[in-house]
Amino acid sequence: MNVVIAAKKTTLTAGAKRRLLKNNLAGYAFIAPWLFGLLAFTSIPMLYSLYLSFTKYDALGAPVWTGVQNYVTMFQDATFWQSVGVTFKYVFILVPLRLATALGVAMILATKHRGIGLYRTVYYIPSLLGGSVAIAIIWAQLFGSQGAINGMLSQLLGRTVNFNWVGERSSALYSLILLGCWHFGSSMLIFISGLKQIPQNYYEAALIDGASAPQRFFRITLPMLSPVIFFNLVMGIITAFKSFSESLIITDGGPLNSTMLFALYIYKQGFSYFKMGYACAMSWVLLMIIAVFSIFIFGSSTGWVHYEE
Template sequence: MNQSTATAANAAAVKKKRRFLNRWEAPVAGYLFIAPWLIGFLGLTAYPMFLSLYYSFTNYTLLEPMKWVGVDNYTRIFTDDTRFTTSVRVTFQYVLASVPLKLVAALLVAVVLNKAIRGLSVYRTAIYFPSLIGGSIAVSILWRNIFGVDGIFNEILGTFGIQGRGWITSPGTALWTLILLTVWQFGSAMVIFLAGLKQIPNDLYEASSVDGANKLTQFFKITLPMLSPIIYFNLIMGVINSFQMFTSAFVITNGGPMNSTYVYALYLYERAFSRYQLGYASALAWVMLAMIVVVAVIIAGTSRYWVFYETETGRKSK
């Protein structure tokens, strides 16, 4: 009797252990697979973010002992920092011009490349290629040489008898050269638009043709509404990336002339790595995050009026 009882107890223990292992085997395997990403996220993203949040409430400078100052950094930013105001103004000018132009260029090229033409894959690759190298220092240096006083662009204008100018040394055109560089990098958005165009049923275009709709009407009544979720996605991503633009402004103009290209990220860099005011720069970084969140929330709030999704009851507004 004792032996049978012990055997039953052992069987119950084994069964319980097996249930425990079965219960945790899949989650543990999952965590092991995502461990590299999880370690990288915690060590390279989450920890630095919270550390910078702590630094934003200090006078951390690398040269003096760190001291807690509370919200003094934020108070200085909004009440006694004219360069902050200048950088915000220039950044919003850059965002408001570059993001719509980039989206329009990407969409129009995607519509053209959506046609069945010979060598289409070659064209797609060639147009996408600038997006791979557009943010590099080498391209920024090349861009500076192209639009310099003795650059290629002025030489081309000279062949038509047009007197060029220093496009990157003139306050009225310097920012537009950076905007043009950004628009030139529309390849990523174009690829996403192309994927969306492939998902639009041909039946919609055929039915509208029977009703007498021309290509322009089809574009505004079918293509744009069906692509509105993708436009929304590209718009959000474009705004986020534009707010963080740094390399081209730093390499091509270094914020000049007369602060006409003095974008926010360049000002943050100057505070952190030229003046070594890391606490103040951390506060600037969190203000940038707040601005991006506010703009994204505003765009998300307006999306209900212009973003449409396919549903079981038909196409309806979000």
């Protein structure tokens, strides 16, 4: 990061530029295989999808140029707007919740205990399970009208609860958010390694000065951890916007499109309804949304992310 900023700020002489290029050339040679893959398997398909987004294309015949028609259709498509709303709600509730959970568990698991490796593994397992069919069935069982959650609530409240948490519009999205939250494993691992990087003597000094636990957390842990939080936040937002399999498998976008996440809607248009052109156009809108949020977070980062000098 520092190097990049320095390079931007200084004006280089011609000789220094040539030396820099020569140094970089070796680097480019090393990443050439990756670069080839990026061009052939990512960039070209991406550009092709940009082209397709201006066409009517059903994946069987040849694409027909329709100009901005797909983008116009999108603005008139009620389900599109609903899916945008659902996705924003999903992202803005899920990401903070998942980060807080991951950080909380990481703080417990960063301490030294017997068998800590086992615990770290166990808490990572949900992330490996992802949005599989087995999880969908479990979720439907847990949160269904006859499920375990209602069983517990009935015991606590002393009366029969048979609310279908995954089936009702008011709660279906929250049950998916809870599932996403349960997948805190990879953020947690990154937090653990971040926590271990914080020099222990800061805490020792703070203890001697009589700092309380909340003070140590807010004055030392959080600022020292901010680059890691920053990374997890950006990654979390990007993956949350792209979330797809949970809602596909568990609710299939229902009830009444209340869990129709943006990526699921793209999939449905493209692969279920064969409107590839329309699906491509929506993918580009999704890319724009993610880009805007990433730029915003990067822009704000100078205010709250602290790098150790």
